[in-house]
Amino acid sequence: MGTFRALLSEQGTDRKVTSTVQELDDSRLPAGDVTVKVDYSTLNYKDGLVLTSGGGLVKTWPHVGGIDLAGTVEASDSPSFKAGDKVVLNGYRVGELHWGGYATRARVKGDWLVKLPEAISTRRAAAIGTAGYTAMLCVLALSKHGVTPARGEVLVTGAAGGVGSVAVAILAKLGYAVVAATGRPQEADYLKGLGASTIIERKEITEAADRPLLGERFAGVVDTVSGVMFARALAMVKYGGAAAVCGLAGGAAFPGNIVPFILRGITVCGVDSVMLPMAPRLEAWTRLATDLPLDKLDAMVVDKTLQDLPALAKDILGGQVRGRVVVDVNA
Numbered sequence: 546m547g548t549f550r551a552l553l554s555e556q557g558t559d560r561k562v563t564s565t566v567q568e569l570d571d572s573r574l575p576a577g578d579v580t581v582k583v584d585y586s587t588l589n590y591k592d593g594l595v596l597t598s599g600g601g602l603v604k605t606w607p608h609v610g611g612i613d614l615a616g617t618v619e620a621s622d623s624p625s626f627k628a629g630d631k632v633v634l635n636g637y638r639v640g641e642l643h644w645g646g647y648a649t650r651a652r653v654k655g656d657w658l659v660k661l662p663e664a665i666s667t668r669r670a671a672a673i674g675t676a677g678y679t680a681m682l683c684v685l686a687l688s689k690h691g692v693t694p695a696r697g698e699v700l701v702t703g704a705a706g707g708v709g710s711v712a713v714a715i716l717a718k719l720g721y722a723v724v725a726a727t728g729r730p731q732e733a734d735y736l737k738g739l740g741a742s743t744i745i746e747r748k749e750i751t752e753a754a755d756r757p758l759l760g761e762r763f764a765g766v767v768d769t770v771s772g773v774m775f776a777r778a779l780a781m782v783k784y785g786g787a788a789a790v791c792g793l794a795g796g797a798a799f800p801g802n803i804v805p806f807i808l809r810g811i812t813v814c815g816v817d818s819v820m821l822p823m824a825p826r827l828e829a830w831t832r833l834a835t836d837l838p839l840d841k842l843d844a845m846v847v848d849k850t851l852q853d854l855p856a857l858a859k860d861i862l863g864g865q866v867r868g869r870v871v872v873d874v875n876a
C-alpha cells in the first residue's frame with residue numbers, strides 16, 4: 546500500500562469549491578479493476594464547473610476532478626488490460642461521479658479505458674482530451690451526413706476554445722474550408738496557423754438579422770456555443786447541410802426556428818462524448834491518430850500543474866483559455 550498525490554476538492558456550505566494538493570493513502574482510491582499511473586490530465590469546460598461550484602455534477606465530497614486522464618496501467622484485473630499498457634480515459638462520468646485524473650494514481654473500470662494508438666503519446670492524448678475527441682466526433686458526424694469539402698465552407702463556433710481549436714485543425718487537414726468564429730479577434734493568427742481559411746468575429750453571426758432563414762453560406766457547422774450563435778448559424782446552413790452540436794458555452798437555450806429544417810432539409814447531429822459506447826470511441830481515437838496534425842496539436846497546448854488548476858477553472862468558464870491545457874500531474 547502506498548500513497549498518491551491528488552488535487553482534492555471540497556465544497557463549502559456556500560457551494561464554493563476549494564481545492565488543495567494533498568498526499569493521500571492508496572486506500573482512498575475508489576473501486577475499480579484497473580489502477581493507472583497517471584502521467585497527464587487536462588482542463589475542459591466541464592472541469593471548470595467541477596472546480597468552481599461542482600456544477601451539480603459531483604454527488605459526494607471530497608472529490609478528485611479531471612474528466613480526462615492518460616497514463617500507464619500499473620495493475621489490472623481486467624482481461625482487456627495488462628501492466629504497462631498506455632491508456633486514455635475520457636468521460637464515463639469520471640471526474641464527476643468517480644474520482645478522476647487530477648492525481649498521480651487513478652482506479653477505474655477497464656470498460657472505460659481506451660488503449661492508445663501507437664502514434665499518440667500520453668502527453669498528446671491529454672492534449673486531445675475530451676475536447677479533442679469530441680471535435681473528432683463532430684467532424685465524423687458531419688462527414689457521415691454527406692458534408693464533404695466539395696460542399697463548401699464549414700463554420701466552427703467558439704473556435705479559439707478547446708473543441709473549436711481541434712475541430713479547426715482536423716477539418717483543415719481533411720481539406721475543408723474552415724470559417725472560424727471567435728470573440729477573440731486577437732487570436733486570428735493562431736486560428737490561421739491551425740488551418741482556418743477565414744476568421745470572423747463572433748458578432749458577425751450573433752448580430753445577424755433575427756430571421757428564420759438567412760443567406761445560405763455553410764455546408765456544415767461545428768457548434769460549441771449554442772444560444773443565439775447556434776440559432777443564427779442554423780439559418781445560414783445551405784440546403785441539405787448539417788450541424789454537429791456539442792456545447793453550450795454561450796448558454797443552453799437557443800432561440801431557434803423550425804424553418805431551416807423543413808425548407809432546407811438540414812440535419813442537426815447531437816454529439817455526446819461522455820457515455821458514447823466503445824466502438825465509436827475507438828473509431829474516433831483511431832481517426833485522431835491520422836487526421837489531427839500533431840504539429841498543430843502541439844501549437845495549441847499550454848503546460849500547467851495541479852496547483853494551477855483552481856485559477857484556470859475560472860479562466861475557462863470566462864472563455865479565456867486558448868486551445869488546450871495539459872496538466873502534468875507529477876510536476
Ligand SMILES: NC(=O)c1ccc[n+]([C@@H]2O[C@H](COP(=O)([O-])OP(=O)(O)OC[C@H]3O[C@@H](n4cnc5c(N)ncnc54)[C@H](OP(=O)(O)O)[C@@H]3O)[C@@H](O)[C@H]2O)c1
Binds near residue numbers: 590703728769862865
Ligand atoms: N457534448 C459533449 O460530449 C461535450 C464534450 C466536450 C465539450 N463540450 C462542451 O463544449 C463546449 C466547449 O468546451 P471546451 O472545452 O472547448 O471549452 P472552451 O475551451 O472554454 O471553449 C469554449 C469557447 O466558446 C467561446 N465562448 C465562451 N463563452 C462564450 C459566450 N458567452 N458566447 C459565445 N461564445 C463563447 C470561446 O471561444 P472564442 O473566444 O473563440 O469565441 C471559448 O473559448 C462547452 O460547453 C463544453 O461543455 C461538450
